[in-house]
Amino acid sequence: MAKKNGRQHAILADVARLADVSPSTVSRVLSGSAVRAPISEETRARVRAAAEQLGYYPNVNARSLRTQRTNMIAVMIADISNPFYHTITRAIQDAAFEQNFDVLIANTDHIHSYEQRFVEAIMRRPVDGVIMVPYNLTAADIEKLIDRTGVAVAVLAHRIEHPRIDVVYADDEGATTDAVRWLITEKKHQKIAFIGVNLSFKVGQRRYNGYRRALEDCGLRPRDEWFITGNFSYESGAAAMNALLDAPERPTAVFVCNDIMAIGALNVALERGLRVPEDIAIVGFDNIPATQYMRPELTTVAQFPHEIGTALSKALFERIADPQRPRQTIKIGCELIVRQST
Amino acid sequence: MAKKNGRQHAILADVARLADVSPSTVSRVLSGSAVRAPISEETRARVRAAAEQLGYYPNVNARSLRTQRTNMIAVMIADISNPFYHTITRAIQDAAFEQNFDVLIANTDHIHSYEQRFVEAIMRRPVDGVIMVPYNLTAADIEKLIDRTGVAVAVLAHRIEHPRIDVVYADDEGATTDAVRWLITEKKHQKIAFIGVNLSFKVGQRRYNGYRRALEDCGLRPRDEWFITGNFSYESGAAAMNALLDAPERPTAVFVCNDIMAIGALNVALERGLRVPEDIAIVGFDNIPATQYMRPELTTVAQFPHEIGTALSKALFERIADPQRPRQTIKIGCELIVRQST
DNA sequence: AAACACAATGCAATCGATTGCATTAAGAGT
DNA sequence: ACTCTTAATGCAATCGATTGCATTGTGTTT
Structure with missing residues (x-):
């Protein structure tokens, strides 16, 4: 069992010695690069047997150093606890698994300094590709990363245009317009409120734009007292609904820009004795699992995080395979899921 | 801007050249190992300036090859989409972030071959530590991994005893007993049903044992028709409740071994006109967010995945720092959260 | 029989950083 | 004046695999 010296595991040289060939040969046999260099079938067998006998596994680290490929991608997302993000992540992991890639994951919580730190981490730790959901990072930041490391990049973002960055985005603005127009x-409905988030969040801005556009298209005027902002949380959704119900004039429908707040709003409406959807209709956004558990079940706009993750990984792996390939921009639609709350 | 040759980024040698010192010196200054070898303050400054000017970042890969340390840990869990697991994961990531470690994550979906594949991946890609939630892997499998790679290991598991493996476990069996006894x-309640999962799942077995023990302790006899197994899903919970309500004698309370099934059961009960908790009480397990959104809010047993993740990482990082340290076994309790469904 | 092609394999440089073991110079001790 | 520290730095080997460029041997072509 003991190898040459105190090492606890076999290395390529050990295999070479046992198979009585040179290290080069072992490498060629085991790394598959032998396709381009001929090795006799007999030698191959001997090498494989030796590797097997010693329980040899190549050291990926050493290989990467030499080949400049790592078989590893990094993913930067806001928060793995959020269903939207972890579904994306899961799709990426599945794609990577198929390609025999390992996946590094970092959470940023939308915090700028964490995003920067991620970029720095990628500066030192070589990976073949990066998938990002940037919030504060600009195209310039990402470009710097690409210039320095040559890494392939795919992002989920709305406004990044760069020849070497593939981008995937969900058309939530259009989906919001469609949903409100449908209401x-x-x-x-003529009196439609909007529970959103601070407009400094791009997502908040987009969905609010979508809402405004639907009203305008239909000749309705938005009212200030029917636009309330929360902070994504259940409680803020509940508070927003309370405010709406206390308003001088009550809306008959409310579009909420995420499901958690929508559920908070729904429960408040129910608890205050309103019937949903008869007295007030509610539409959420995201289609998280809990929307189906509610009674009434919540109508919501579905995003397709799994499709997003799949599109991101597909674009990324294509770019890894061919860095020169022209950039792709992929739009993933959203879909209104009509259930009982409208 | 152009470095020595066609390389797109500076390497240590470039910095050495610019600062007019040897590579050794640069390394000592930048890697902090200079603590043990004295470098004059003036030289340090020169090196730092040169590094800054060139935008130099050390190549972690090369460093790892040499030092045998990677500043990377790997996490093997069943499914990142599951709140229990992603909360654990998140805690681990946060701990790793603080220690400046990167985190590799793999999902196994409880599939044996995926678990094995993970182990193989760790055989080739050196990491400093591994956190696993094994389902099929045995202590022997893990021991082999440790023997070969010397990696530090911490697991979330109930029956692994090994001097070099730290284990964390949640006492769900005891918690189930406590909850049922409380009912x-x-x-x-005298008539308490149990909606579980196939007993070949260890988790199913443990919680069923907990249920049985509570009945026995209180002198109650379990009844076959009140033990129904589902497959963790909402639908199977709903089906189970339907079966229970169609039984010759209805139970007055039901303990469900996860929240998703409990919610399915709850909705069926409500839809069939029963009042909860007056006609039938329901207790879930896991304390997922949706339990609070339900009306009535669901009583459930909370696990503390964040604490579990924190304990796992703490144990792991301690072991990375001192591989010889005696093993730890940490029990994380569960807690019955009484809400409206009981 | 000379020249050539090609299959099969080995040699040695290389990827980029780290580190044990010198080496040099300057100051301290006797 | 001579030996001894100690501070500051450099040399060169090393981590483990990959790969461009030989080299060797065997069969083919002319």
Whole structure:
């Protein structure tokens, strides 16, 4: 069992010695590069047997140093606890698994300094590709990373245009417009409130824009007292609904820009004795699992995080394979899921 | 901007050249190992300036090859989409972030071959530590990994005893006993059903044992028709409740071994016109966010995945720092969260 | 029989950093 | 004046695999 010296595991040289060939040969046999250099079938067998006998595994680290490829990608997301993000992550991991890639994951919590730290980490630890959901990072930051490391990059973002960055985005603005317009034309609502988040969040801005556009398209005027901002949380959704119900004039429908707040709003409406959807209709956004558990089940706009993750990884692996390939921009649609709350 | 040759980024040798010192000196200054070897303050400054000017970042890969340390840990869990696991994961990532470690994550979906593949991956890609939630892997498998790679290991598991493996476990069996006993003694239930999962799952076995023990302790006899198994899903919980309500004699309370199934059961009960908790009380397990959104809010047993993740990382990093340290076994309790469904 | 092609393999440099063991110079002790 | 520390730095080997460029041997072509 003991190898040459005190090492606890076999290295390539040990295999070479046992198989009585040179290290080069072992490498060629085991790394598959032998496809381009001929090794006799007999030698191959001997090498494989020796490797097997010694329980040899190549050291990926050493290999990467030499080949400049790591078989590893990094993923930067806001928060793995959030269903939207972990579903994306899961899709990426599955794609990577298939390609025999390992996946590094970092959470940023939307914090700028964490995003920067991620970039720095990638500066030192070579990876073949990076998937990011940037919040504060600009195209310039990412470009610097690419210039220095040559890494392949795919991002989930709305406004990044760069020849070497593939981008995937979800059309949540358009989906919001469609949903609100549907409330107006199909469900005959005229008084529609909007529970959003601070407009400094791009996502907040986009969805609010979508809402405004639907109203305008249908000739309705937005009212200030029907635009309330929360902070993504259940409690803030509940508070927003309370405010709405206490307003001089109550809306008949409310579009909420994420499901958690929508559920908070729904429960408040129910607890205050309103019937949903008869007295007030509610639409959420994200289609998290809990929306189906509610009674009434929550109508919501589904994003397709799994598709997003798949698209991101597909783009990334294509770019890893061919760094020169022209950039792709992929739009993933959203879909209104009509359930009982409207 | 152009470095020595076609390389796109500076390497240690470039810095050495610019600062007019040897590579050794640069390394000592930048890697902090200079603590043990004296470098004059003036030289230090020169090196730092040169590094700064060139935008130099050390190549972690090369460093790892030499030092045998990677500043990277790997996490093997069942499924990042599951709140229990991703909360654990998040705690681990936060701990790693603080220690400046990167985190590799792999999902196994409880599949044996995926677990094995993970182990193989760690055989080739050196990491300093591994955190696992093994389902099929045995202590022997893990021991082999340790023997070969010397990696530090911490696991979330109930029956692994090994001098070089730290283990953390949640006492869900005891918690189940406590919860069921509470239903009997405090809530005066005599007819308590159990919706579980296949007993070949260890988790299913443990919680069922806990349930049985509570009944026995209180002198109650378990009844076959009140033990129904599902497959963790909402639908299977709903089906189980339907079966229970169609049984010749209805139970007055039901303990469900995860929240998703409990929610399915709850909704069925409500839809069939029963009042919860008056006609039937329901207790879930896990304390997922949705339990608080339900009406009635679901009573459930909380596990503390964040604490589990923290304990796992703490044990792991201690072992990385001192591989010889005696093993730790840490029990994380569970807690019954009484809400409206009981 | 000379020249050549090609299959099969080995040699040695290389990837980029770290570190044990010198080496040099300057000051301290006797 | 001579030996001894000690501070400051450099040399060169090393981590473990990959790969461009030989080299050797065997069969083919002319």
